[in-house]
Amino acid sequence: MSLDISSILVKELRQKTGAGMMDCKKALQETNANFEEAIKILRQKGLASADKKVNRKAIEGLVNSYIHTGGKIGVLVEVNCETDFVARREEFQELAQNIAMQIAASPDIRYVNIDEIPEEIFLTEKEIELKKDDLNNKPDNIKEKIILGRVEKTLKTLSLLDQSFIRNPNITIDELVKEKISLFGENIKIKRFTRYTLGN
Structure with missing residues (x-):
């Protein structure tokens, strides 16, 4: 037997996420009316469908x-x-x-995004990280992973x-x-x- 979900809760979830009424009701049923979990489910579904649209022309x-x-x-x-x-x-x-x-x-x-950042900025940041003392005793493969992780973090800012x-x-x-x-x-x-x- 499916959980009976109040229309007020469904409406509130729809306003919060922009998802359809039936999707909201289903998400609430799946999560036993846990509002935050239902938002996560709808967000995951929404992001999946959004990924299919990102290459369409927007002018x-x-x-x-x-x-x-x-x-x-x-x-x-x-x-x-x-x-x-x-x-x-x-x-x-x-x-x-x-x-x-x-x-x-x-x-x-x-x-706007990381892909737009010029390569010279990436190389400059990498050079800065290479010179940091805390990496001196690390094996090369570990050092490279740490450096790339730090550079990515900087570029994301x-x-x-x-x-x-x-x-x-x-x-x-x-x-x-x-x-x-x-x-x-x-x-x-x-x-x-x-x-x-x-x-x-």
Whole structure:
């Protein structure tokens, strides 16, 4: 016998995740009405379906601006989707605003994702790590793994998609975007951004 799930709980889960009513009900039944576990299940399913859409062309969307309180930090960001219909949706505009606020709050980021980071930055960071004293007595194969791990960690600080979402640190910006891909049924891409700091 399947667990009877209240429509209020289903509605709350749907608002939180953007998933369909039946998917929400099923996730709650699978987890014995454990709200957080149900979110995890829907997120996993959503990210899986979102991965299939990431190569689709996205040339609609909007350029969003955000000026931080006090007027000392400003951001322009271009977020693309597949249709003008989705670009006009309130949820898409909210996503663009959240991304702009994330950029304002992240002074170290320079690139949308790790793949955009020039090779010379990777090589420079690798050189820095190679010279650190704590690696002197490590075998070469272990040393290489440690160095690559540290370099990747550093590069992630420069990548917008790898940042923890300021409004929900349990997910990254990449996961946030994929959740919205699942919600809209369209590919979404952060194409570019500029962060302005007064005096710089």
